[in-house]
Amino acid sequence: MIAGMSHDPYAELPEVPSFTVTSSDITDGGTLPAAQLSGIFGVPGGQDVSPQLSWSGAPEGTKSYAVTCYDPDAPTASGFWHWAVFNIPASTTSLDTDAGTEGGSAPGVTLANDAGLARYLGAAPPPGHGPHRYYFVVHAVSAETLDVPAGATPAFLGFTLFGATLGRATLVATHENTG
Template structure:
């Protein structure tokens, strides 16, 4: 199975936890996509708490990516840049339409649905289980220099040479039928 980090530089890891996204466990309805018509889906970004990042961390970026989407490039569900180094958590729902739960200076990029917010899981019915890589990237710069109109892929390209460490939880989703 494809791992989105296989072709990136190896970096140390740190700890990431979430009450909404347990490793290898299915997302709850709150993290499924009502915007894409999943019954009960609420498009609520998961709560995230991290610890153990390098002391030299100057900012964080958060990404949520589905490499199993039936596209040639996967599907970016959420991307947040310029989270200050003093921040070590985001509340559930931080990725709403206004980014109300994001710290000052941080901003959301448009995901692959064209929305600057979190969009929940919506794997096609019968396509099998999808993996959602929820990742906090510890960076060596305060401002990654990606414009707000940039894409998550552009953010990923830009942060690749600035990642000190990364913490990832892989949640799943599947719609049968």
């Protein structure tokens, strides 16, 4: 944990088995590259490109997946959801780089993030706010489809995942706006 940072946002949820998630674009514990920063929010060089993700070792009984990106260090009382996709078929074990664009190749249902955009939104912490952590999480789900309305928030998806998550694979990268 980075000094001064809040705890793991998943620590208060029921413990579930972990499995493996990797990326050819980002490194667990590393710094986000420019492609995963937010040009939409004016970060120089930011491209709002979702990272490539691959996962394996999900628990038996997995019937679908959800993929989320969350910043618990955003200066709000609720963090900031950058990306949320659910009802990804169990046969899917990877997402390509930039699958999270609006109308991109991510299978399943993409919810609007906290900026109101149904896509991946890159990192854009306020200048001088310190390093922020970005939790890229693949959730192994016990149902083929989750009953989440298309207009729901990622937090509502998280509430629905509370009782449906069989396992969780987590990759955490950071970014700090020193501007």
